[in-house]
Amino acid sequence: MSSTEITITPTEWEIMRMVWAEQTITSPKILELSSNIFDWKSSTVKTLIGRLIDKGYLNKDTSVRPMLLTPAISEEEANYSRIDDKVSQMCTKDRGSLITHLIEKNELSIDEIQEIIELLQEKKQTAPTTVKCLCPVGQCSCHIN
Numbered sequence: 001m002s003s004t005e006i007t008i009t010p011t012e013w014e015i016m017r018m019v020w021a022e023q024t025i026t027s028p029k030i031l032e033l034s035s036n037i038f039d040w041k042s043s044t045v046k047t048l049i050g051r052l053i054d055k056g057y058l059n060k061d062t063s064v065r066p067m068l069l070t071p072a073i074s075e076e077e078a079n080y081s082r083i084d085d086k087v088s089q090m091c092t093k094d095r096g097s098l099i100t101h102l103i104e105k106n107e108l109s110i111d112e113i114q115e116i117i118e119l120l121q122e123k124k125q126t127a128p129t130t131v132k133c134l135c136p137v138g139q140c141s142c143h144i145n
């Protein structure tokens with residue numbers, strides 16, 4: 001996939017989470033699971049599944065009844081792409097504070113912290129003194145004054 005942009009709506013995302021959790025799932029199973037969590041009509045769930053198939057995020061195996069659904073994209077790939085997309089809309093100079101914010105806000109295991117420390121030590125070797133803004137004029141406040 002050349003473009004990493006993923007266009008999954010928040011409700012479609014809830015369906016994808018069930019598919020990612022089960023890996024192989026039927027529509028009736030999604031209906032059953034979603035009825036425990038959401039107040040969705042069965043027609044709504046069927047529409048959401050249909051859209052995800054049309055968009056290429058779900059694979060269907062129609063050789064069996066009911067058909068089997070599997071994810072066409074991994075949860076990790078979808079999550080990273082979603083975040084990369086948001087970050088790409090920010091000035092490069094603002095990204096460091098976002099990362100600090102994420103670290104502050106989220107519980108991390110000792111191992112995860114160690115991994116981050118090692119990564120940061122490695123990045124520090126080649127880090128610039130200041131991050132350059134790459135935004136076109138008018139897209140951020142770096143060019144004002």
Ligand SMILES: [Zn+2]
Nearest residue numbers: 091133140142
């Ligand atoms: Zn900027």
